[in-house]
Amino acid sequence: AQSVTQPDIHITVSEGASLELRCNYSYGATPYLFWYVQSPGQGLQLLLKYFSGDTLVQGIKGFEAEFKRSQSSFNLRKPSVHWSDAAEYFCAASNFGNEKLTFGTGTRLTIIP
Amino acid sequence: EPEVTQTPSHQVTQMGQEVILRCVPISNHLYFYWYRQILGQKVEFLVSFYNNEISEKSEIFDDQFSVERPDGSNFTLKIRSTKLEDSAMYFCASLRGPNYGYTFGSGTRLTVV
Numbered sequence A: 001a002q003s004v005t006q007p008d009i010h011i012t013v014s015e016g017a018s019l020e021l022r023c024n025y026s027y028g029a030t031p032y033l034f035w036y037v038q039s040p041g042q043g044l045q046l047l048l049k050y051f052s053g054d055t056l057v058q059g060i061k062g063f064e065a066e067f068k069r070s071q072s073s074f075n076l077r078k079p080s081v082h083w084s085d086a087a088e089y090f091c092a093a094s095n096f097g098n099e100k101l102t103f104g105t106g107t108r109l110t111i112i113p
Numbered sequence B: 001e002p003e004v005t006q007t008p009s010h011q012v013t014q015m016g017q018e019v020i021l022r023c024v025p026i027s028n029h030l031y032f033y034w035y036r037q038i039l040g041q042k043v044e045f046l047v048s049f050y051n052n053e054i055s056e057k058s059e060i061f062d063d064q065f066s067v068e069r070p071d072g073s074n075f076t077l078k079i080r081s082t083k084l085e086d087s088a089m090y091f092c093a094s095l096r097g098p099n100y101g102y103t104f105g106s107g108t109r110l111t112v113v
Helices: none
Strands: A002-007 A010-014 A020-023 A024-028 A030-040 A042-052 A057-059 A062-070 A072-079 A087-094 A107-112 B004-005 B011-012 B017-025 B031-037 B044-050 B053-057 B067-069 B077-080 B086-097 B109-113
Touching: A002 A087, A010 A020, A024 A072, A030 A062, A030 A072, A042 A057, A042 A062, A042 A072, A072 A087, A087 B053, B004 B086, B011 B017, B017 B031, B017 B086, B017 B109, B044 B067, B044 B077, B077 B086
Parallel strands: A010 A107, B011 B109
Antiparallel strands: A002 A024, A020 A072, A030 A042, A030 A087, A057 A062, A062 A072, A087 A107, B004 B017, B017 B077, B031 B044, B031 B086, B044 B053, B067 B077, B086 B109
């Protein structure tokens, strides 16, 4: 069955430190891959997406993600986090760009001063 | 930036009552979706809608659920007879086309009592 796994339920990072959130997928072929962020009480905002091509994808708010086929991973990174980055982060995948998304369980990010 | 609008933001209903959750997708988008997130759980796909018909639905989307796009702008999710386990955040999403990312609304929190 197709699945998306986010191994880290909760991560705490100091403000200004670097961040990496992990995401692994299990699909028959390389899926379309997405990262979304959800602030408390808010909807899901698209950070970035990977469909094909360059495996390093730049997104909004200074985030980037790297697709690694050999590891079935699509990890999200940010060189220096800000307090406003505290939120829930979801990795998601779909077979095609207009098919249903399968979400991971999310990683809650806490930023400490 | 165009948004997907969902109303109401929060609805409380008694078990067995019918509820209609409303969404206004982005005007030039062609694909429409409903997802739900039970508290503490992952975001789950419910149904996708394209060209005025359901294109895919999940096991969750049983006969108690229905969707409509009655007037070319609104996209509604109806739950005919709510159960306690329907309590969740319901997200509407729309998509311009397969090479674009989904845009999610801010959600409707449904509480069934």
